[in-house]
Amino acid sequence: MTSYKTIKDVAVITIENPPVNALSLAVREGILDGLSRASKDDTVCAIVIIGGGRTFPAGADISEFANGKAFTKPLPQIIEKIESTQKPIVCAIHGTAFGGGLEVALGCHYRIASTRSKVGLPEVNLGILPGAGGTQRLPRLIGVWLAAEMICSGKPIEAVDADAKGILDDLVEISSLESVQTEYDKLLDAAITLALRVKNHSLEGKRVSQLKVEPVSDFFYEQLALQISKNARGMNAPLQALKAVKASAMFPFKEGMQREQQILGRLFVSSQAKALQHIFFAERQTMKIPGIDMKKGVPIKFVGVIGAGMMGSGIAINFIKKGIPVVLIDAEQEFLDRGVKAIEDYFKGRVKKGKTTRFLADRSLGYLRPSLHYEDLSNVDLVIEAVFENLDVKKSVLKHLDEICKPQTILCTNTSTLDIDQIASATNRPDRVIGTHFFSPANVMRLMENVAGSKTSERTIASVMQISKTISKIPVLVGNCFGFIGNRMLFPYNNQANALLQEGAFPHDVDKVLYDFGFPMGLFQMSDLAGNDIGLHIRKAQGIVDPSQRDPNERYVSTTADKLCEMKRFGVKSSKGWYSYAKGSRKGRPDKEVMDLIVENSKAEGFVRRNISAKEIEERCLYALINEGFKCLEEGMAYKPGDIDIIWIYGYGFPPQKGGPMHYADAVGLKKIYDSILQYGKADPKTSAWKPSKLLEQLASSGKKLAKYWTKKLKAQSNL
Numbered sequence: 001m002t003s004y005k006t007i008k009d010v011a012v013i014t015i016e017n018p019p020v021n022a023l024s025l026a027v028r029e030g031i032l033d034g035l036s037r038a039s040k041d042d043t044v045c046a047i048v049i050i051g052g053g054r055t056f057p058a059g060a061d062i063s064e065f066a067n068g069k070a071f072t073k074p075l076p077q078i079i080e081k082i083e084s085t086q087k088p089i090v091c092a093i094h095g096t097a098f099g100g101g102l103e104v105a106l107g108c109h110y111r112i113a114s115t116r117s118k119v120g121l122p123e124v125n126l127g128i129l130p131g132a133g134g135t136q137r138l139p140r141l142i143g144v145w146l147a148a149e150m151i152c153s154g155k156p157i158e159a160v161d162a163d164a165k166g167i168l169d170d171l172v173e174i175s176s177l178e179s180v181q182t183e184y185d186k187l188l189d190a191a192i193t194l195a196l197r198v199k200n201h202s203l204e205g206k207r208v209s210q211l212k213v214e215p216v217s218d219f220f221y222e223q224l225a226l227q228i229s230k231n232a233r234g235m236n237a238p239l240q241a242l243k244a245v246k247a248s249a250m251f252p253f254k255e256g257m258q259r260e261q262q263i264l265g266r267l268f269v270s271s272q273a274k275a276l277q278h279i280f281f282a283e284r285q286t287m288k289i290p291g292i293d294m295k296k297g298v299p300i301k302f303v304g305v306i307g308a309g310m311m312g313s314g315i316a317i318n319f320i321k322k323g324i325p326v327v328l329i330d331a332e333q334e335f336l337d338r339g340v341k342a343i344e345d346y347f348k349g350r351v352k353k354g355k356t357t358r359f360l361a362d363r364s365l366g367y368l369r370p371s372l373h374y375e376d377l378s379n380v381d382l383v384i385e386a387v388f389e390n391l392d393v394k395k396s397v398l399k400h401l402d403e404i405c406k407p408q409t410i411l412c413t414n415t416s417t418l419d420i421d422q423i424a425s426a427t428n429r430p431d432r433v434i435g436t437h438f439f440s441p442a443n444v445m446r447l448m449e450n451v452a453g454s455k456t457s458e459r460t461i462a463s464v465m466q467i468s469k470t471i472s473k474i475p476v477l478v479g480n481c482f483g484f485i486g487n488r489m490l491f492p493y494n495n496q497a498n499a500l501l502q503e504g505a506f507p508h509d510v511d512k513v514l515y516d517f518g519f520p521m522g523l524f525q526m527s528d529l530a531g532n533d534i535g536l537h538i539r540k541a542q543g544i545v546d547p548s549q550r551d552p553n554e555r556y557v558s559t560t561a562d563k564l565c566e567m568k569r570f571g572v573k574s575s576k577g578w579y580s581y582a583k584g585s586r587k588g589r590p591d592k593e594v595m596d597l598i599v600e601n602s603k604a605e606g607f608v609r610r611n612i613s614a615k616e617i618e619e620r621c622l623y624a625l626i627n628e629g630f631k632c633l634e635e636g637m638a639y640k641p642g643d644i645d646i647i648w649i650y651g652y653g654f655p656p657q658k659g660g661p662m663h664y665a666d667a668v669g670l671k672k673i674y675d676s677i678l679q680y681g682k683a684d685p686k687t688s689a690w691k692p693s694k695l696l697e698q699l700a701s702s703g704k705k706l707a708k709y710w711t712k713k714l715k716a717q718s719n720l
C-alpha cells in the first residue's frame with residue numbers, strides 16, 4: 001500500500017492504493033513505517049510523500065467509516081506524526097488531494113503541486129467534517145475566511161487557486177497534453193530538488209499547527225451561517241464544520257482539535273452522514289449490473305440526434321462538449337435554425353459567465369453539423385431520437401432510422417413513458433434499440449435512465465452506459481415498464497398529493513410539507529414549472545381523463561388538474577396554474593380561483609373536507625412513493641435499491657441528506673411503513689397504489705432491512 005525508496009539521500013514514501021490512493025489502514029501503517037525508517041536512517045536528510053499512479057490520496061477510505069477501521073491508527077495521529085518529524089517533509093500533489101489527502105498535505109512542512117491538480121475538503125458532502133485536523137490547520141495556514149469557505153462548501157479548487165490562497169509553496173507546470181507518468185516524474189523531481197534545498201532549514205514556522213490564527217468578527221460567522229442555511233438547506237455538516245473552524249480562532253491548537261473531534265464524533269454517527277455516504281457509493285454502483293459486462297461496450301465516436309427542439313438540442317450539447325461530433329436533424333429549416341441558435345446561445349452564455357473560453361466554445365460548436373437529411377446519419381454509431389412523445393411518431397422515426405443507419409448503429413429513443421419493445425418492434429434490430437431517458441434540461445440534469453427492452457443486447461446496454469458516463473451523466477439501467485422507475489414512482493406520489501386536495505388540503509399545504517421534508521419544491525410547484533399540460537397528456541394517453549373509459553373501481557384524483565388545463569392554467573409559462581405568478585416570476589402565490597375550484601370539486605365528488613395534518617401529508621405522499629419503489633424492485637424493473645435512490649435524488653430533488661426513498665424507508669423502519677400503508681389502504685380501498693408490495697410485506701414481517709437483504713441477494717446471485 002506504500003513503497004519506500006531513497007533518491008539522492010531523500011526518502012520517498014509513495015502511497016499505492018489505486019484507484020484513488022484512499023488512506024486506508026494499510027496506507028496509514030505504511031506511512032508510519034516509512035517515517036520511522038527515514039527518521040532512523042542517518043543518511044536520509046529529508047522526506048517526500050507522493051501518491052503513486054494518477055493521484056495524491058483523494059481522502060480517507062470512506063468504506064472504513066461504517067466498519068470502524070477508521071479508528072485504528074486514526075488519521076489525525078498519523079498527521080501529527082508527520083508534522084512532528086524532525087526531518088523536513090515535502091508533499092508532492094498531483095490529481096486530487098481531497099479530504100484526508102489534503103489534511104496529510106497540511107501536516108507536511110512543504111507542499112508543491114502539479115498545475116493540473118485540484119485540492120479540496122469535500123467531507124461535508126459525506127455528512128462529516130475534515131476531522132483529521134483540517135478545520136484547525138487550514139485556518140492557521142490561509143486565514144479563517146478562506147478556510148471556512150472551502151471547508152463549509154466542500155468545493156475543490158484548482159492548484160493555481162490553492163497557490164494564490166497560500167496553501168501551496170510552489171507549482172510544477174504541467175501542460176494538458178502531458179501524460180500522467182510525465183506529470184509524476186516532473187513532480188517527484190521538483191519535490192526532491194525542494195527537499196534537498198531545505199534539508200538543513202529550520203522547521204520553525206513550517207509546522208502549521210504552530211501558526212497563529214487571526215480572529216474574525218462574529219458578523220462573518222453569522223453571514224456565512226446564513227449563506228449555508230440557504231445553499232445547503234437541511235444539511236447539518238456545513239454548519240457544524242463552521243463551528244469547528246470558529247474553534248480554531250478561539251482556542252490553542254490542541255483544544256481546537258478536541259472540539260473538532262467532538263463534533264466529528266457526533267456527525268460520524270448521524271443519519272445524514274449514513275445517507276450521504278450511501279449516496280456516494282450508490283452513485284458509483286450504478287454501472288455495476290449483475291449479468292452485464294461493461295467491457296463489452298463498443299466505442300461511440302459519431303452521434304446523431306433527431307429533433308432540434310429543447311430536448312434534442314440539449315442532448316446534442318452533451319456530446320459536442322466532449323468533442324463527439326453530432327449530426328442534428330430536424331424536418332424543418334426553421335426548427336433546425338432555432339435549435340442551433342439555442343446551442344450557440346448556451347455556449348455564448350458559458351463564455352460570458354467565464355465557465356469556458358471562446359476557443360473551447362468554438363471548438364465544441366465545430367462538432368455540430370445541422371442537417372435536414374436523415375441520409376446524413378448513415379455512418380453514425382448511435383442515434384437518439386427526441387421527437388414528440390407519441391408511440392406512432394417514434395415508431396415511424398425508428399423504422400426510418402433502421403433503413404438508413406449502418407447495421408451496427410445503436411438506436412436510442414428518448415421517451416419518459418413509452419414501451420421500448422413496441423418502439424423496437426418497428427425495426428429489424430431490436431437488440432440494438434434502447435431507451436435513453438434524459439431529464440430536462442438535458443444539458444444540465446445529470447441523471448439518465450437507460451431503458452432495456454426485452455431484446456436489448458448486453459453490448460447495446462454496455463455501450464450506452466459507457467457513453468452516458470463519457471458525457472458526464474449518471475446513468476441508471478432500468479426495466480421497461482410504464483414511466484420506467486422515476487415517473488412510475490412519481491404517479492402514486494403525485495396521486496396522493498391530488499387526493500389530499502380532494503379531502504381537505506390546498507396545494508400550498510402539500511407543497512410546504514414536501515419543502516420542509518427537504519425537496520427543493522413541492523409537487524404542485526413542480527407541476528406548474530414543468531407545465532400542467534404534460535400531466536394531462538400522460539393521463540390522456542392512459543385513457544383516464546374520459547370518465548366513461550375509467551376503471552370504476554379506481555379512485556380518480558385529477559379532476560381539478562384536468563380543469564386547470566381547460567382553464568389554460570398551464571403553470572409558470574401561462575402565469576397561472578396551481579398558483580398565480582407575476583409576469584416573469586417563478587414564485588407562485590396561492591390563488592383564490594384555484595382554491596374555490598378545489599372546494600367545489602371536493603363537494604361534487606362527495607368528500608367532506610377536513611383538516612389534514614402535516615404528518616399525514618408527508619406519510620401519504622412518501623409511503624406511496626416508497627411502496628412503488630418496492631414494487632419496481634420485486635418486478636426486477638430496478639436492479640438495486642441504490643439505483644432508485646440515485647434516480648430520485650438526481651431526477652426529482654429528493655433530499656440527499658435523507659439518502660433517497662429506499663434508504664429513507666430503511667431508516668424509518670419497514671414495519672412502520674407497511675403498517676401505515678395497510679391503514680391508508682383500508683381508509684381508501686379504491687386506490688390500488690395502497691396495495692402493499694410483496695417484498696415490503698416480506699421484509700416488514702421478518703424485521704429485515706432492504707439494503708442488507710438486497711446486498712445478500714446480489715452476492716448470492718453473483719456466486720451462482
Ligand SMILES: CCCCCCC/C=C/C(=O)SCCNC(=O)CCNC(=O)[C@H](O)C(C)(C)COP(=O)(O)OP(=O)(O)OC[C@H]1O[C@@H](n2cnc3c(N)ncnc32)[C@H](O)[C@@H]1OP(=O)(O)O
Nearest residue numbers: 020022058059060061062070074098099100122131132284
Ligand atoms: C477518528 C477517525 C478520523 C477520520 C478522519 C476523517 C477525515 C477525513 C475524511 C475524508 O477524507 S472523507 C473523503 C473525502 N474525499 C472525498 O470525498 C473524495 C471522494 N472521491 C471522489 O470525489 C472521486 O472518487 C475522485 C477522487 C474525484 C475520482 O473520481 P473518478 O470519477 O475518477 O473515480 P470514482 O469513480 O469516483 O472512484 C473510483 C473508485 O474509487 C472509490 N473511491 C473514491 N474515493 C474514495 C474514498 N475516499 N474512499 C474509498 N473509496 C473511494 C470509488 O468508490 C470508486 O470505487 P469503485 O466504484 O470503482 O469500486
